[in-house]
Amino acid sequence: MTPTASSRFFALVFSCLILLAASNAQAAVPSGMLAGDNPSLAPMLDEALPAVVNVVVTGKPQQMPDNPLFNDPFFRRFFDMPDQQQQRRAPRQPTAAGSGVIVDAGKGYVLTNHHVVKDAEKIVVRLNDNREYDAELIGDDPETDIAVLQIDADDSLTELPIADSDNLRVGDFVVAIGNPFGLRQTVTSGIVSGLGRHGLGNRYEDFIQTDASINPGNSGGALVNLKGELVGINSAILSRTGGNIGIGFAIPSNLVNSVYTQIAETGEVQRARLGVVGQNLTSDLASAFDLDITQGVVVAQVMDDSPAARAGIEERDVITHVNGKKINDFSELANAIGLRSPGEKVTVSLIRNGKKREVKATLANAQDLAATDTAGDTGTDLAPGLEGATFGPITEDNPLAGEVEGVVVKNVERASAAARAGLRPDDVITSINRQPISDVSQLSELAGPDVKQLLLHVRRGNGALFLLIR
Structure with missing residues (x-):
């Protein structure tokens, strides 16, 4: 294939991809991108690029470590190091660079990542036309890695419209804009590789995964759709070397907008709480509860006087939906x-004893919610899965005394069956196979040597969980 024919072939393939994207109303391509013989993202980027900025952070001064070797005159002269007095007069000020997105041109609000601006002494926002402004940190939220800055710009700014990220689908085309490695106004393109990713270290996560190249310095930059709308804030990459390998992550715009709105209005984020301690519904737990579903959250504990308690949610309920959205x-x-x-x-949808229910709860502020028998040898008197543990009554010195009824795990031998099952000393077992217990005799009755499966409800410190032992 000649170079000219090759160029035409790839232009035709790209045109087909753009036309396919245009057939999807959620990722419709602006008509200007299809004009002429060379389909291009440039018309969209002409509108979007001015809204993506460079964020330069100067950190707090740091003294060099107090190493006794640095006090040796010969050592300092040999390596041409300044004396200690000079060093104290001119401490190092680390700098960092990231990206940001203007989302309110009138008020000068800029979104970026919390990790870009944390511990900053000075923040400067540089626009794509090289104007620079000192930025004020309005508020940040480490739990979602979002920060809101404000600049006082004399001239007009360009803002990015915020899209509904719930409309994103795997395979949608996206474009990442930012300042990787200090390179100004860099654009990369790709597709949405996955949705709903979590486990990257934030408390609240719902990441968009993309193969659009995201590198150090892109943090806080924009992930946009082909309309030039903000669908995410670039935040992290998965890499063994620090460079891009095609797995990048962006915080979806709906999550960003929720945090941004609160910070812009009050300067802080107030978290809502339902007041439950729960765990994922596994296939084993579903079997133990006689359920034909394997997705949801098992309620292991309901906090006293919480929204969940007032709504009538109970332990062993399985939460499946919130406001109609599947959990x-x-x-x-x-x-x-x-x-x-x-x-x-x-509105919380749940399953209780195999029956579907709906309850309504009014969420509370997270800050308002805070969770004489002798010990007997398990021996052959209890199920094999409890081997290695000893049990006894709840004594007055136990923090849960008077709060719950159950049996305390007094000791668990290392590498024993009970240890492998997940039991720990000071656990309080409150029910076995959904039957409440209050003393060791009931434990022996419900967890005898012939019982092949145990579903234990356990209170552990301020929390609670279910353990399935076979």
């Missing part, structure tokens, strides 16, 4: 509740 695991439940504001009302 697959506890991370999704945490997002569905924690990203709302205190005082909001939610």
Whole structure:
């Protein structure tokens, strides 16, 4: 294939991809991108680029470590090091560079990542036309890695419209804009590789995964759709070397907008809480509860006088939806509740004893919610899965005394069956196979040597969980 024919071939392939994207109303391509013989992202980028900025951070002064070797005159002369007095007069000031997105041109609000501006002494925002402004940190939220800056610009600014990230689908085309490695106004393109990613270290996570190249310095920059709308804030990469390998992550715009709105209005983020301790519904737990579903959250504990308690949610309920949105695991439940504001009302769908129910709860502010027998040898008197543990009554010195009824795990031998099952000393077992217990005799009755499966409800410190032992 000749170079000219090759160029025409790839132009035709790109045209087909653009036309396919245009057929999707959620990723419609502006008509200007299809004009002429060379389909291009340039018309969209002409509108979007001025809204993406460079964020330069100067950190707090840092003294060099007090190493006794540095006090040796010969050592200092040999390596041409300044004397200690000079060093104290001119401490090092680390700098960092990231990206940001203007989302309100009138008020000068700029979004970026918390990790870009944390511990900053001075923040400067540089626009793509080289104008520079000192920025004020209006507020930040480490739990979502979002920060809101404000600049006082004399001239007009350009803002990015915020899209509904719930409309994103795997395969949608996206463009990442930022300042990687200090290179100004860099654009890369790709697709949405995955949705709902979590486990990257933030408390509230719902990352968009993309193969659009994201590198150091891109943090806080924009992930846009082909309309030039903000669908995410670039935040992290998965890499063994620090460079891009095609796995980047962006915080979805709906999560960003929720945090941004609160910070812009009050300067802080107030978390809502339902007041439950839960765990993912596994296939084993579903079997133990006689359920034909394997996705949801099992309620292990309901906090006293919490929204959940007032709504009638009980231990062993399985939460499946919040406001009609499916809940697959506890991370999704945490997002569905924690990203709302205190005082909001939610409808919680759950399954109790195999029957579907709906309850309504008014969420509370997270800051307002805080969770004489002798010990007997298990021996052959209890199920094999409890081998290696000893049990006894709840004594007065136990923090849960008077709060719950159950049996205390007094000791667990290392590498024993009980240890492998997850039991720990000071755990309080409150029920076995959904039957409440209050003393060791009931433990022996319900967890005898012939019982092949145990579903234990355990109180551990301020929390609670279910353990399935076979």
